[in-house]
Amino acid sequence: MLPRLKSRDALAPASSLAWPPGLEPARLICHPRARRVILRLDKDGGLVLSHPPGFSRQRLPEIVGQKRAWIERARQALLAVALARGPASLPERLEAPGLGLSWELEQDPQGRAQAREKGARLRVGGEGRAARQALKRWCQRRLGPLLKARLDALAGRWGLPYQGFRAGWQRSRWGSCSRQGRISLSLKLAFLPPELAEYVMAHELCHTRHHHHGQGFWRELEGLHPGARQRPRQLRKAQDLLPAWIDADLQGP
């Protein structure tokens, strides 16, 4: 399982501080490796604040107030993008950078809810949720084996065999590895930048040897995938960049 950083400052919850109107944060995170206060927006426009350990939360409302212009501009930009593409409509191109592939996407609202590939084109029938589900089933059939092929290539290169494989639309995890060495990957990896998709694969393969996130684990992972320690932070940001149709109907973990 990938590490998550959710340690919170118990002394001053967000609700006890005097935030400027309209700038109350959606999430407040004490981040062990943060060197300064970092502001960002999640995909719903909620303000996410990260601060270093020991930082006094009483100072945050003032910092946020000074950034009001930036926050409002960023929210407007987010809104404009959402309006332009619709909250969960399918894109004109299905880009799968994690696999280095893309398809031109043709929609057929009157057709049966299924996805059919013809060369570089993908025709998706149905509307709304039915069309999204049809596309997801296609991704599972078509992209799942491609992710496995990538994983196999890395496992072979690094001499880290695993015992079983599954690719699915799990909501909250990029990947996992059981004690028995069964690896499960999120199909969302196909929609991430390739270096992040490879990082998740390296991370889970490394768990076939280390069933923990201790020093030995990270040392080996850095050897397989230089810069590994920076990846968890990049992955959290990448979640917000995934196409909206992917998370529109997901259920369960």
Ligand SMILES: [Zn+2]
């Ligand atoms: Zn892990």
